[in-house]
Amino acid sequence: MSELEYIGHHIHVRISSLQRMLDLSVVELPRNKIKKVGQELCALEGLLEEFEKCVGQQKERLTHLKELEDSFVMDLEDVQHIMDNIPAHIPRKKGPDNESEAVMTQNEAVDVQPVQLDDVKKSNKTAVREMAFITMSEFESIPQYMKGRATYGQLNAVVQSINTSVTAKYKILRQSLKSLNSNARKLHQRFRNQETKDTKGQYFVVEDDIREFTQLKVDKRFQGILNMLRHCQRLRELRGGGITRYMLL
Template sequence: MMDSSELAELCQQINDKIFATRTILELRTVANEEDKQNILVKMGKDIFAINGLLDTLETHVFQQQDLLNGLKELEEFFQEDLHDGYHLRDNMPLHMPRKGLQTANTLTQSQQDQVHHVEEQNLQKKPTRPQIREMVYITTEEFESIPQYMKGRMTYSQLNAAVQSINTAVKEKYSIVQQPAKTLTNVTRRLHQRFKDEETKDTKGHFFVVEADIQEFTQLKLDKRFKGMLSMLRHCHRLRELRGAGLTRYILL
């Protein structure tokens, strides 16, 4: 059984249809008058024009949404860089000259001895591990230079999100490669061995990943869309492909 609200809604729908039918009949009567036909034709053209404006507005809204998403991602990158900057500021070595502080000429003898001691310790340290290379993010100018057939519906923010994922895979992989063997777990030991097996004389001195690394360390899907991203990154000289032994190695440039 219908309650009162459902019955009222049904009555309203019936009344709306009756009103619409009555309006159509009245318009048909008016349309038979020649002087009114020109007005109806003009109204029809105005309606089509309004529909076109609404389509244009909708397109701009979607573009602004993509731009907003890109700005949010850039803000996250900025916050990470800001955090790193604060960390560097708060952990500056004692021997590094600082603006507004004492110079070597005004330091006391004990302070100079302390600086020399720190410098000697730094010289005696074992060579540091090579810094893990990361892919530089795509600029807006570079993105605009990519041919449209290659970009398709890919947005600027989506392409840089792929750059970030590949950088994550590179950092995770080489943090294991550079890890001392005695600190490896069973899982990382297997990964370490696979990484070594995939190296060739052509990859020596370079940082690279394969699709298995991307699957292991990121949520990036290795589908047709991913292949398109790789083409754009090659176009922007961010990486190159090296094939061999059944593998495709993506080498960072």
């Protein structure tokens, strides 16, 4: 029983007691009974004052709880907004890619056969370099005319697609020709033909690689996003032989 309920119960008992005394007032009461009625009235007055005090305290508590509820509702809305707008790709510090390699492609035509243990050891010695995701501060620094309607999530989705292409491409290049099927050998040869003295020791992809290993559309919007990636110093272009190479920085 709460303090307020306890006082209310006590007042009810007092009032009931006074009611019984008043019911008996039709007869002449002894002096001591009249004195008792006065004492009960004084006690009831004190209880009423205490009751009013408790009511005031409860009102203050109710107001405080209402403020807390409003604060919790606002926090909940903020958290929900954050959850609904989490970027598809959150930039993070990348470590050596020793344990996993990205899925090469959803195009099942490229079927790389298992390689010999020596080839795996050689492949694991040097991790494939990937492009770092764009941070929110970098995205906000891009001029509006360059961003257009592209969103932060779309920009990093292209970064992910480029990384997938780079990983798949250099996975093939690092395997021996004997371990590859005919289609993968053709890709291996194409990759080698696209290399020049300026690409030595560098990682790069071309548009055909992105089409081969991802489902990303290489269209006008893609070209616009490449401009933003150049602005953020994630890549540079190297043209020659009728193709454009996107070099990772």
